[in-house]
Amino acid sequence: MSTPTPTRPARPAVPGTAQATLLVAEREILSQLRTKSFVVSTVVMLALVLGGIVLTSLLGDRLGGGDTKVAVVPETAAVVADVDGLEAVDAADADAARELVESEEVSAAVLPDDAADNPLGFVVVGLDSAPEGVLGALSVSPPVELLDEADTSAGVRYLVSILFGAVFLFAASSFGGQIAQNTVQEKQSRIVEILLSTVPPRALLAGKILGNTVLAVGQIAAIAAVAVIGLVITGQDDLLGLVGAPVAWFVVFFLVGFILLAALFASAASLVSRIEDTGSVLMPVIMLVMIPYFAVIFFNDNDLVLTIMSYVPFSAAVGMPVRLFLGTAAWWEPLLSLAILAGSALLVTAIGARIYSRSVLRTGRRVTLSEALSKSS
Structure with a gap:
């Protein structure tokens, strides 16, 4: 076997x-x-x-991304309405607008001004210094044409x-x-x-x-x-x-x-x-x-x-x-x-x-x- x-x-x-x-x-x-x-x-x-x-x-929203608040009265609401970078805060009258500026709830106030030497018809009210940001936004600049605009x-x-x-x-x-x-x-x-x-x-x-x-x-x-x-x-x-x-x-x-x-x-x-x-x-x-x-x-x-x-x-x-x-x-x-x-x-x-x-x-x-x-x- x-x-x-x-x-x-x-x-x-x-x-x-x-x-x-x-x-x-x-x-x-x-x-x-x-x-x-x-x-x-x-x-x-x-x-x-x-x-x-x-x-x-x-940080962008806090440090510059938001619009600057500006107090306005009915007579000056149109001045701020279409301005980029400014947010209008309605006030009943000029005194109420100044109170908003003093309490620092707004950066400035735009109030009517009938003075003869002021052709614009309004004045910008600040607290302790001129509000440069508001003045810059309200200033009138000529249009700019760029020949080669960057995207x-x-x-x-x-x-x-x-x-x-x-x-x-x-x-x-x-x-x-x-x-x-x-x-x-x-x-x-x-x-x-x-x-x-x-x-x-x-x-x-x-x-x-x-x-x-x-x-x-x-x-x-x-x-x-x-x-x-x-x-x-x-x-x-x-x-x-x-x-x-x-x-x-x-x-x-x-x-x-x-x-x-x-x-x-x-x-x-x-x-x-x-x-x-x-x-x-x-x-x-x-x-x-x-x-x-x-x-x-x-x-x-x-x-x-x-x-x-x-x-x-x-x-x-x-x-x-x-x-x-x-x-x-x-x-x-x-x-x-x-x-x-x-x-x-x-x-x-x-x-x-x-x-x-x-x-x-x-x-x-x-x-x-x-x-x-x-x-x-």
């Missing part, structure tokens, strides 16, 4: 490249979402965005430009730095050797990029949603109409642009084996992230610089949305800029994958770029 030959357990199937990429991306996303620091920082940031919008609205004020232009640059800087540096840190930690602890026993290097890199891109774009979308809610509840719908389309384009440009930056962060970090050595290899990438932020601070009123920024791959995510907000970009320009950015992202990712796959398993001294890119590696 023959004994049956024991069968060996079947080896688990090796996942394909696409499946391995998704598994690594899922691992990156879940590990971040389970980190208290990530959750807390995200909630705090969203609260700051909402609080900043609400606070700005409240937005300088203050709003500067604020929106800074916001685009700051959000880009924060999201790109934080998530890009996380990719670099995870890459070096896995290499230093030799965990990467275990991962690469079942996952190809390019799939590991692609999964890291995909997972952190989902997290970064999700955070950007959350900021945009909270900003929209804040503008709606504070009644700033006019500003929402101006920034709505540029914000949507910003999310799209950031999605593609972050893939380029993520490949740079991961491939640069794979060249070293210790956290202490990441500063030198990441400095060029960090500079690429910081340049768009400082460029919009110093050159937000320079159309030539903004145009150049909108076509340079690492700054297009800031330059093009700012130009769309200002109305200086033609309809086809964001499409052309996005195509250039996508092509650059594909090229940089391919080069980054080559560097990553040839250096991620090499420990000890720092791997140079020439060694990582050479055919003999």
Whole structure:
């Protein structure tokens, strides 16, 4: 009687490249979402965005957004009725109007004056000094014709430009730095050797990029949603109409642009084996992230610089949305800029994958770029 030959357990199937990429991306996303620091920082940031919008609205109403109250009598009500910036407060007579001024319930009073040397027929009554704001509002100015009228004020232009640059800087540096840190930690602890026993290097890199891109774009979308809610509840719908389309384009440009930056962060970090050595290899990438932020601070009123920024791959995510907000970009320009950015992202990712796959398993001294890119590696 023959004994049956024991069968060996079947080896688990090796996942394909696409499946391995998704598994690594899922691992990156879940590990971040389970980190208290990530959750807390995200909630705090969203609260700051909402609080900043609400606070700005409240301060605007208190510090100059509201109209100046002026007491009027029936004879002078028409003088203030159609003046921007002034709110008429009815008084029964001149004495009642003066009492409102003395009690500081109004900033001034406009009363009838029949003096022969006063052709206007009314006088402005103040408390202890001339109410310059009321006098300025009542003064008659000639009409002004502008040959090249700006669509937005300088203050709003500067604020929106800074916001685009700051959000880009924060999201790109934080998530890009996380990719670099995870890459070096896995290499230093030799965990990467275990991962690469079942996952190809390019799939590991692609999964890291995909997972952190989902997290970064999700955070950007959350900021945009909270900003929209804040503008709606504070009644700033006019500003929402101006920034709505540029914000949507910003999310799209950031999605593609972050893939380029993520490949740079991961491939640069794979060249070293210790956290202490990441500063030198990441400095060029960090500079690429910081340049768009400082460029919009110093050159937000320079159309030539903004145009150049909108076509340079690492700054297009800031330059093009700012130009769309200002109305200086033609309809086809964001499409052309996005195509250039996508092509650059594909090229940089391919080069980054080559560097990553040839250096991620090499420990000890720092791997140079020439060694990582050479055919003999």
